[in-house]
Amino acid sequence: MDGKMKAIVKDRRAPGATLQEVPIPKIGDQEVLIQVKATSICGTDLHIYTWDEWSQSRVKPPYVFGHEFAGIVVEKGKLVNNVEIGDHVSAETHIVCGHCPQCLTGQAHICANTEIIGVDRDGCFAEYVALPAENMWKNDPSLPFDEASVQEPFGNAVHTVLAGDVVGKTVAVIGCGPIGMMAVGVAKAAGAAQVIAFDLNDYRLNLAKDMGATRTVNSLNENPLEVVKSLTNGQGVDVVCEMSGHPIAMDQGFKMVTNGGRVSILSLPVKPVEIDVTNDIVFKGITVQGITGRKMYQTWQQVAGLLQSGQVDLKQMITHHFPLEDFDKGFELMIEGKCGKVVLHP
Incomplete structure (x- = not known):
């Protein structure tokens, strides 16, 4: 397909981005071209937009950013046989x-x-x-594009929570950005006895409650460790899902987990974090697991199943929709913490 398209370009090594007209990408023999119907803003995109230390060390402007989407296949390479033109798809990124x-x-x-x-x-x-055709995930055409666009981050939440057993256990979700909210829903759907959500933002804590949190804690107003102690008869939580990346919150996560428990870390701290390894990891005998991406493609199957079953409802945490041209409004809401998931529509 020839011609130009609108795109949000990270155009310089500085905060911000611009809307530009760029060439429609050409595909190779094993690739497909997707018309994007909905694309959602991720925390990683916010790192890039604000140009923090991580993004400065990783990305190389100018280029089009964004990685969560849903769309329709409009072209396919001559060696592609796993998807067809007209298929509704998202992508393993x-x-x-x-x-x-x-x-x-x-x-x-x-x-x-x-x-x-x-x-x-x-x-x-x-x-x-x-994108490479092998990265395509075919969606049920009845799945709305906005919900389909957040399957990739939903997969992060699924991978984090289900990295170990949660049935009948007490789960702490630290950091209630969109993935944290989704992690709350996954833990509840998977049979957790308690799901305790921690954040500093009451707006997002209310969304976490809507997603199934049995207790929400604003860590500015309550002591997280004291709350956990009171809710667990002094034992600590069985599972910590760390989504905040904040050094103090991460340290509290290791202190609140019970002996033999699990800490699964999805967050991306921008600087080294100090942890009491001796007392909070070794002597406790806990399991610490870094979570990156989604298991390919086990997690995608779990995501599809959870959505199909209705056990997790993503609609309530998708709070804002904007045309692609208004992307700055979406990023400002993310910075202010006054949103759940923000979806852009090209």
Whole structure:
């Protein structure tokens, strides 16, 4: 397909981005071109937009960013046979090599040579995006585009919560940004006895309650460790899902987990974090797990199943919709913390 398209471009090594007209991407023999119908803003996109230390060390402007989307296949390469023109799709955003030790042993989600769309290569804040066909996830056409666009971050929440058993256990979700909210819903759907949500933002804590939190804690007003102690008979929580990346909150997470418990970390602290390894990890005998991306493609199957079953309802945490041209409004809401998930429509 020839011509130009609208796209949000990270155009300089500084805060912000611009809406530009750029060429519609060309596809190779094993790629597809997708017309983007909905694309949602992620915390990673916010890192890039605000140009923090992590993004300064990782991304290389100018390029189109964004990595969460849903759309329709409009072109396919001559070697593509897993999707057809007209299919409704989203995408696994980690493009992996297929031949490193991790890929060869069923752990492609931690491929040593991963490229992430919208981070390491052009992304989906645009009218069209080109991607390898093997990264396509076919959506049920009845799934609304806005909900379909948040499956990728929903997969992060699913991977984090279900990295271990949560049935009948007490789960703490620290940080109630959109993925934290979704983690609350996943933990509740998976049979957690209690889901305690922590944040500093009452707006987002209310959304976490809507998603199924049995107790919400504003850590500015209550002591998280004292609340956990009172809710668990002094034992601590069984599972901590760390979504905040804040050094104080992370330290509290390690202190509130019970002996033999699990701490799964999805957050991306921008600086090194000090943890009492001796007392809060070693002597407690806990399991600490870094979570990156989604298991390919086990997590996507779990995501689809949870949505199909209705056990997790994503509609209530999608709070804002904007045309692509108004992307700055979406990012400002993210910065202010006055939103759940923000969806852009090209």
